[in-house]
Amino acid sequence: MQLDVLAFGAHPDDVELFAGGTLAKLARFGYSTGIVDMSRGEMGTRGTVKARAREAKAAARILGAKIRENLNLGDGKIPVTAEARLRVIEVLRAYRPDVVIVHHWDDKHPDHVNTSRLVTEAAHHAGLAKIRTDHERFRPNALLYFMLPAHVVPTFVVDVTEVADLRVAAIRAHRSQLYDPSRNEPETYLSQPDFLEHVENVISFYGTMIGRRKGEGFYVRGVPEVPDPVDFFRTQSRTRVR
Numbered sequence: 001m002q003l004d005v006l007a008f009g010a011h012p013d014d015v016e017l018f019a020g021g022t023l024a025k026l027a028r029f030g031y032s033t034g035i036v037d038m039s040r041g042e043m044g045t046r047g048t049v050k051a052r053a054r055e056a057k058a059a060a061r062i063l064g065a066k067i068r069e070n071l072n073l074g075d076g077k078i079p080v081t082a083e084a085r086l087r088v089i090e091v092l093r094a095y096r097p098d099v100v101i102v103h104h105w106d107d108k109h110p111d112h113v114n115t116s117r118l119v120t121e122a123a124h125h126a127g128l129a130k131i132r133t134d135h136e137r138f139r140p141n142a143l144l145y146f147m148l149p150a151h152v153v154p155t156f157v158v159d160v161t162e163v164a165d166l167r168v169a170a171i172r173a174h175r176s177q178l179y180d181p182s183r184n185e186p187e188t189y190l191s192q193p194d195f196l197e198h199v200e201n202v203i204s205f206y207g208t209m210i211g212r213r214k215g216e217g218f219y220v221r222g223v224p225e226v227p228d229p230v231d232f233f234r235t236q237s238r239t240r241v242r
Contacts, residue, residue: 003066004031006097007146008088008119010078010111011041012056012070013174013190017199019101019146020063021160021167022216027064028163034067035060036091038115039075046185047176059173062166067095078114080121086133088122093135104145104152104219112147119143144218154217155224157206161213167203171196 005026009015015023015035023033041052053070060068071087073079092100100123105116120143125131127139148154160167172178177190189195206215226232 001066001095002032003034003095003097005033005099005101006036006092006095006140007034007101008036008038008103008115010038010103010109010115011044011075012037012039012052013041013059013171013177014103014112014147015101016059016063016167016170016174017147018202019216019218020059020170021163021203021214022101022158022218023063023065024163024166024170025158025160032066033064034069034095034097035063035065036088037068037070038073038078038118039111040070040072041075043075044177045188046183046191051176052174055174055176059170062170062173076111078111078118080114080118084118085122085125086131088119089126089131090133090135092122092126092140093133093138096135096138096140098141099144100140100142101144101146101218104148106149106152107147116145142220142224144220146216146218148217148219152219154206154209155220157210157215157217159207159210159212159214160203160216161207164203164214168196168200171199 007015007019027033040049042049056068073084102119103112103116105113107113123140123143127137129137179191179193203214206217207213
């Protein structure tokens with residue numbers, strides 16, 4: 001199966017938090033999307049591996065993703081090694097996505113940092129003919145970085161207002177990680193009562209940047225090309241007419 005977009009997250013709920021709306025929107029547009037989790041979240045304070053796997057599959061269905069895979073590289077110890085990079089290269093060559101979405105590299109969580117570096121390196125190396133795998137060499141057209149630190153201005157913002165219900169439903173599918181007063185497990189940052197409110201504040205802020213209610217921000221290295229400025233800005237102006 002060839003995918004149009006493939007998103008990589010260090011843990012089973014990472015993609016949903018800050019790129020889920022974009023995946024849902026692209027699926028509505030008819031694009032084929034997928035998610036690859038680098039670990040099973042086995043080091044998480046709350047939930048079990050089996051429960052998190054079920055939650056991840058449920059979230060993927062909500063977002064309309066065609067596939068969701070787990071590379072099981074080890075929660076809390078995702079390595080940046082030749083062996084791990086080859087695993088990612090094999091996935092990229094198998095699904096051949098035009099666009100890859102992955103964590104921004106500036107993050108306090110080592111797994112997020114290593115996932116960003118690993119996928120970035122693999123996206124380049126997947127195009128090298130002398131690296132042998134079961135699939136032909138391939139290099140994605142674009143790398144989009146999500147979960148941006150506060151000081152990074154996004155290169156662009158995707159309006160996810162119309163799929164806001166889907167992105168929230170996908171996040172809530174990871175119920176073992178979220179606030180639930182009936183559970184006796186230790187609290188975490190994600191299980192705080194105001195965690196989802198904080199996430200929504202970020203999404204609302206990005207939406208405000210483009211004059212919309214909800215948005216998801218992405219960063220791109222380099223300067224993106226706009227092949228047809230007239231068509232691009234004509235489309236922008238039409239969507240803003242009131």
